[in-house]
Amino acid sequence: MSREIRGAGAGLERTLQRDFYFSEEIFARERERIFYREWFCVAREEQLPEAGDYLALNLAGESVLLVRNHDALAAFYNVCRHRGSQLVAEGSQGKFTSGIRCPYHSWTYTLEGALRTAPFLDEEAGLTKGELSLHPIGVESWGGFIFLNLTPTAAAERDYPLARQLDAVPERLCRYPLAELRSARRIVYQVQANWKVMLENYNECYHCAPVHPELCRLVPAFRHRGGADLDWERGIPHREGAWTFTQSGTSIRSPFAGLNDDERVRHKGELIYPNLLLSLSAEHVAAFTVWPHGPEQTTIVCEFLFHPAEMAKPDFDPTDAVEFWDLVNRQDWAICESVQRGMRSRVFQWGYYAPMESASLDIRRYIREKLGEGQEVKGER
Numbered sequence: 001m002s003r004e005i006r007g008a009g010a011g012l013e014r015t016l017q018r019d020f021y022f023s024e025e026i027f028a029r030e031r032e033r034i035f036y037r038e039w040f041c042v043a044r045e046e047q048l049p050e051a052g053d054y055l056a057l058n059l060a061g062e063s064v065l066l067v068r069n070h071d072a073l074a075a076f077y078n079v080c081r082h083r084g085s086q087l088v089a090e091g092s093q094g095k096f097t098s099g100i101r102c103p104y105h106s107w108t109y110t111l112e113g114a115l116r117t118a119p120f121l122d123e124e125a126g127l128t129k130g131e132l133s134l135h136p137i138g139v140e141s142w143g144g145f146i147f148l149n150l151t152p153t154a155a156a157e158r159d160y161p162l163a164r165q166l167d168a169v170p171e172r173l174c175r176y177p178l179a180e181l182r183s184a185r186r187i188v189y190q191v192q193a194n195w196k197v198m199l200e201n202y203n204e205c206y207h208c209a210p211v212h213p214e215l216c217r218l219v220p221a222f223r224h225r226g227g228a229d230l231d232w233e234r235g236i237p238h239r240e241g242a243w244t245f246t247q248s249g250t251s252i253r254s255p256f257a258g259l260n261d262d263e264r265v266r267h268k269g270e271l272i273y274p275n276l277l278l279s280l281s282a283e284h285v286a287a288f289t290v291w292p293h294g295p296e297q298t299t300i301v302c303e304f305l306f307h308p309a310e311m312a313k314p315d316f317d318p319t320d321a322v323e324f325w326d327l328v329n330r331q332d333w334a335i336c337e338s339v340q341r342g343m344r345s346r347v348f349q350w351g352y353y354a355p356m357e358s359a360s361l362d363i364r365r366y367i368r369e370k371l372g373e374g375q376e377v378k379g380e381r
């Protein structure tokens with residue numbers, strides 16, 4: 001059979017098969033082998049400024065409690081060791097003033113997760129406090145971002161601290177003052193698409209010309225050959241006279257101190273598997289965390305980060321960046337939802353990556369590696 005007869009896509013790399021975007025069973029494996037085993041970005045440090053501050057989050061179906069204790073951050077499964085009651089309401093945030101008290105029978109834990117008191121029970125009654133600490137979750141930070149690992153013992157056993165997952169990213173972004181930045185605005189998007197569709201979309205600019213006309217006016221290079229010639233390591237260039245991702249392409253805000261000549265006028269992007277996407281301009285950073293809830297439901301939290309010295313100025317207004325990003329984001333999520341709906345068709349088995357989408361191939365490799373698949377991935381699993 002000749003190549004022509006086999007069809008136009010035969011020379012291109014295939015995407016994952018359709019089931020990887022719909023199957024509850026595959027999503028359950030992704031939960032166990034990716035979201036609960038990798039370092040998952042959940043928050044910014046500034047969200048828990050003082051001892052006792054907490055956030056209760058749903059991380060791909062597991063309720064987790066993130067706490068600032070006296071020395072550091074700590075995290076636990078949001079489950080009382082007594083009868084399993086949730087310790088705080090999911091999605092809530094607040095402050096513990098005298099330990100973590102379960103609302104059911106008032107078992108109370110320290111901010112470090114140790115069982116402190118259980119009313120009317122003591123060692124003589126069979127209570128072994130030392131064995132009844134809250135189930136721990138790994139916590140590490142980088143650049144002001146907090147990451148959790150739901151299987152910290154396994155991570156320690158295979159010597160997998162956050163630094164190993166981040167790999168070369170901190171070095172590449174070393175001149176951006178990420179830890180100093182503060183969020184001026186947060187937008188939460190609910191998207192009816194598989195989390196991998198969004199990562200694949202983030203990883204390529206072949207779609208920019210058809211989907212993002214305004215963005216292409218700011219970055220004309222996106223229109224050329226599907227972004228094939230872009231040098232993301234150096235940063236992508238704006239049109240003449242523009243230097244940041246705002247509606248005008250400029251800003252009254254100063255670029256971050258310490259950037260190099262390229263970084264002051266170019267834009268950088270990083271995809272940190274499994275769920276943190278960073279888009280870095282010279283004077284602001286758009287940070288996206290991806291929260292998969294099911295194979296076809298994903299929440300995206302977009303934080304707009306600025307330098308506190310700029311935020312302290314009386315005329316500080318992040319709207320120029322926020323509105324531009326919100327426009328681009330909505331264009332992306334709409335096309336991702338269209339992809340998700342289209343892939344449902346009975347004729348769709350897999351898609352193709354064009355050469356300028358080669359970074360998305362990493363997602364296919366990543367998924368296969370993490371799920372323990374061989375080269376041949378069966379669609380019927």
Ligand SMILES: [Fe+2]
Nearest residue numbers: 201211212332
């Ligand atoms: Fe896009």
